[in-house]
Amino acid sequence: MTAYDFTPVYRTAIGYDRLVQMIDDAMRRDTQSSYPPYNIEVLADDKYKITMAVAGFDRAELDIEVEQNTLKVVGRKAHRDTEPNYLHRGIAARNFEQIFHLDDHVKVEVAGLNNGLLTIELKREIPEALKPRKILIDAADNVHTLERRAA
Template identity: 55%
Template sequence: MRNTDFSPFYRSTVGYDRLFNLLDTVADNGQTGYPPYNIEKTGDDAYLITVAVAGFAEDELSIEARDGQLVVSGKKSATEREPSYLHRGIATRAFEKRFQLADHVRALGARTENGLLHIELVREVPEALKPRRVEIQSAKALSAQTVSA
């Protein structure tokens, strides 16, 4: 029951179809649930992705931003001697997790803490694309400008 129906939002929004299509495909993108992750909104234009990477060292993790995606991957380095486990509950298998980034979203940085990888994202909309206020002039003001010109 992880699927969410976004169809009510389609009726009340204009121009957000791409956003809701991306949200629809998040749960059904063919990826496994490993490793688990959270996506958190930390401010108006700030986000935090937290990925559980227990058992991985920092040099075994990789983060790349390419083609509108953030790709997080991890691969354990080969050890000289594989331990003999009685029980192995901590999965350290290789993974690649892809996150589709919205327009003008970029990664600021990343850090590991207590077996979690935190990736900070920010949305920076260029000034030219930000909304501008358009002044409304009355017909009298327009005719006065025409007469004085």
């Protein structure tokens, strides 16, 4: 793996340290398990969907948690007193933990389990205070009126 030195970014960019740290972490953790397989879809400019293949897992064995900007999906198989005697076991159904880093203002809307597929729908909700807004330009008469009131 090639190591990158992000020092020049830290010297010239203020407030991007979290982004650079995420890139650095992702490069170091490139060996993260790909089990269970999943897709990430862009449904619209502000909507996303994660679909995970979780065959063999029941709703009670899956846990979805959001903390700050991290979405964690955990699957823990319930312990059975007796294990089936498999002739062939092709469905993995092993415990897993999958972590997704969410951008600011990305929220989980809903999750569902159907036919062995776990779907998690997400939406970017930018607060009104952060959205672009038009600034009206007052007429010249209003500017003079405001100046006189201030004096």
